[in-house]
Amino acid sequence: MPNPTAAMLVIGDEILSGRTRDSNMNHLATVLSQRGITLAEARFVPDQTEAIVTAVNALRLAYDHVFTSGGIGPTHDDITADAIALAFGVPISHRADAMALLQAHYDRAGVAFNDARQRMARIPDGAALIDNPVSIAPGFSLGNVHVMAGVPRIFEAMLAGVLAGITGGAPLLSQSLRVDRGEGEIAASFKALAEEYPELSMGSYPFQQNGAFGTNLVIRGTDPAMLDAAMIKLQRLFG
Amino acid sequence: MPNPTAAMLVIGDEILSGRTRDSNMNHLATVLSQRGITLAEARFVPDQTEAIVTAVNALRLAYDHVFTSGGIGPTHDDITADAIALAFGVPISHRADAMALLQAHYDRAGVAFNDARQRMARIPDGAALIDNPVSIAPGFSLGNVHVMAGVPRIFEAMLAGVLAGITGGAPLLSQSLRVDRGEGEIAASFKALAEEYPELSMGSYPFQQNGAFGTNLVIRGTDPAMLDAAMIKLQRLFG
Numbered sequence: 061m062p063n064p065t066a067a068m069l070v071i072g073d074e075i076l077s078g079r080t081r082d083s084n085m086n087h088l089a090t091v092l093s094q095r096g097i098t099l100a101e102a103r104f105v106p107d108q109t110e111a112i113v114t115a116v117n118a119l120r121l122a123y124d125h126v127f128t129s130g131g132i133g134p135t136h137d138d139i140t141a142d143a144i145a146l147a148f149g150v151p152i153s154h155r156a157d158a159m160a161l162l163q164a165h166y167d168r169a170g171v172a173f174n175d176a177r178q179r180m181a182r183i184p185d186g187a188a189l190i191d192n193p194v195s196i197a198p199g200f201s202l203g204n205v206h207v208m209a210g211v212p213r214i215f216e217a218m219l220a221g222v223l224a225g226i227t228g229g230a231p232l233l234s235q236s237l238r239v240d241r242g243e244g245e246i247a248a249s250f251k252a253l254a255e256e257y258p259e260l261s262m263g264s265y266p267f268q269q270n271g272a273f274g275t276n277l278v279i280r281g282t283d284p285a286m287l288d289a290a291m292i293k294l295q296r297l298f299g
Numbered sequence: 300m301p302n303p304t305a306a307m308l309v310i311g312d313e314i315l316s317g318r319t320r321d322s323n324m325n326h327l328a329t330v331l332s333q334r335g336i337t338l339a340e341a342r343f344v345p346d347q348t349e350a351i352v353t354a355v356n357a358l359r360l361a362y363d364h365v366f367t368s369g370g371i372g373p374t375h376d377d378i379t380a381d382a383i384a385l386a387f388g389v390p391i392s393h394r395a396d397a398m399a400l401l402q403a404h405y406d407r408a409g410v411a412f413n414d415a416r417q418r419m420a421r422i423p424d425g426a427a428l429i430d431n432p433v434s435i436a437p438g439f440s441l442g443n444v445h446v447m448a449g450v451p452r453i454f455e456a457m458l459a460g461v462l463a464g465i466t467g468g469a470p471l472l473s474q475s476l477r478v479d480r481g482e483g484e485i486a487a488s489f490k491a492l493a494e495e496y497p498e499l500s501m502g503s504y505p506f507q508q509n510g511a512f513g514t515n516l517v518i519r520g521t522d523p524a525m526l527d528a529a530m531i532k533l534q535r536l537f538g
Contacts, residue, residue: 073502076338077471077519078328080504085343089317099315101350104324104341107502111340134483135503136490176486211505232316244373247415251375263312263346264374265319266450280316 063229063282064124066092068102069115071130071140072210076106084129084215091219096229096282097125107131112143120147120205125226127219130210132199134176141200144207145184155183158198165196191221230282235291239298242266242273249297250277257290259283302468302521303363305331307341308354310369310379311449315345323368323454330458335468335521336364346370351382359386359444364465366458369449371438373415380439383446384423394422397437404435430460469521474530478537481505481512488536489516496529498522 068088074080085102092099100123105111112131119126131140145152158181166173180197183189190199190206192214199208199218208218239246243266254262260281267274277294281287307327313319324341331338339362344350351370358365370379384391397420405412419436422428429438429445431453438447438457447457478485482505493501499520506513516533520526 073500073519074504074517076328076341077473078325078330078332078338079473079517081322081325083320086314086317086320089315091317093317099317100345102315102343106339107500133503133505135486136493137500137502171481171483174483174487176490177483179486213507234316234318242410244410244413244416247374247418248413251415254375261312261346261376263376264372265313266372268452278313278318280312 061229063096063098063232064227065098065100066125066127067100067119067123069112069119069126069128070102070104070210071107071112071128072104073106073137075104075130082129083212084210087212087216088127088219091223092228093232093234095223095226096231097226098232107137107139109139109143109146112140113147116144116147116205120203124204126205127222128205128207129215132180132197132207132209134179134197138179140207141182141184144202144205148184148186148202148205150185150202152182152184154178154181155189158183158189161196161198190218193217193221232280232282233284233287234278234280235287236276236278237291237294237298238274238276240272240274241298243275246275246277246298250294253290253293253297256293257281257286260286260290262290300468302335302337302471303466304337304339305364305366306339306358306362308351308358308365308367309341309343309449310346310351310367311343312345312376314343314369321368322451323449326451326455327366327458330462331467332471332473334462334465335470336465337468337471346376346378348378348382348385351379352386355383355386355444359442363443365444366461367444367446368454371419371436371446371448373418373436377418379446380421380423383441383444387423387425387441387444389424389441391421391423393417393420394428397422397428400435400437429457432456432460471519471521472523472526473517473519474526475515475517476530476533476537477513477515479511479513480537482514485514485516485537489533492529492532492536495532496520496525499525499529501529 187200187202265276426439426441504515
């Protein structure tokens with residue numbers, strides 16, 4: 061059985077304007093590879109309802125899972141929850157269990173549970189809450205879409221919770237060989253090796269160090285024995 | 300006149316598997332903001348023809364410019380040029396001027412201009428070459444799609460060449476204020492200020508430092524006087 065597929069949707073003007081570098085995609089990619097879930101696509105959109113709705117609806121139909129980051133805080137630019145409700149065509153409202161979680165949190169902190177903070181309890185009908193062990197305000201899963209915070213520490217904590225409930229596949233393994241030759245020199249034999257192993261994915265990544273060209277050759281796949289066999293041949297060719 | 304819009308398409312298994320962190324999107328976002336071109340969307344796809352074709356065709360119809368990175372080297376996993384030709388429905392072949400550039404380069408280096416290296420002269424019909432001052436193998440622009448290398452140093456050099464020929468708009472300016480309060484506390488007045496200035500985009504980005512919560516408030520826009528006026532009000536509110 062092939063591994064489940066996933067897409068990521070990163071939401072936020074701050075990333076598309078260049079002000080902030082996203083780090084959540086790389087974290088998600090790494091964790092999903094380990095869990096045997098193929099990250100097949102990622103999209104970055106601004107804080108605009110129509111852009112979010114269009115992307116979510118395209119991705120949730122095309123892949124087994126969609127992971128989103130960003131836009132679920134208390135300020136006016138946090139529109140993700142409402143956009144997801146719109147994408148699914150379901151109502152959204154302040155949900156009692158989310159309200160109770162947040163009320164207790166702000167009571168403990170001695171801080172007013174004002175309208176803005178209450179916005180973070182707006183959850184689309186039919187969603188399951190995602191636990192936020194860092195700052196309480198929950199994410200949610202609706203269908204195959206998992207809606208999480210953009211702050212990396214919170215995103216990572218929420219993701220760990222979500223993945224505990226998802227069945228993965230065979231982990232994507234990778235091995236690499238660094239060769240002190242340019243890509244153009246190894247391309248023909250590397251291509252022949254790739255054709256010998258259609259179940260593996262082989263990539264070459266050139267680099268330049270101290271003026272000399274080199275290439276990292278990477279083989280990825282889910283079958284450890286096949287990967288080992290291909291690596292032995294790769295080392296014989298270029299090692 | 301509104302600023303021109305752009306999308307980025309990052310191509311490569313190595314990024315979606317988590318092995319490599321993309322840095323080209325952040326560079327493109329920063330440079331486009333300065334040039335008054337709005338980066339409205341970014342997509343990341345694997346080294347698969349169908350995924351590239353689908354994304355390129357969606358993006359080139361939706362935005363004024365599309366910038367791609369990755370997949371134009373000499374190895375079998377470099378399929379971008381062929382995929383772009385397919386997306387536009389035009390033939391692709393080894394182009395004479397690109398062949399001559401590369402031939403001269405490899406002659407100088409005393410290295411064989413073999414089949415793999417000749418692949419880098421495959422250019423779709425009707426494209427204009429993009430200069431590569433780093434490693435010679437050119438990128439190309441076809442219609443509104445600018446196809447560049449994935450290696451950051453080469454991507455950045457190619458992009459500088461492309462942008463020299465593109466008319467931008469009013470630069471996207473931004474100013475920010477750091478406040479030592481949580482988002483929930485400033486949300487209501489910040490929203491009111493945002494509603495007062497519909498032409499500006501206002502975002503709030505929470506952070507935690509030494510256990511205390513704070514928020515960076517960012518105002519973006521193209522009109523410097525309006526930005527200054529809004530910042531004065533922001534400082535009065537929270538400064």
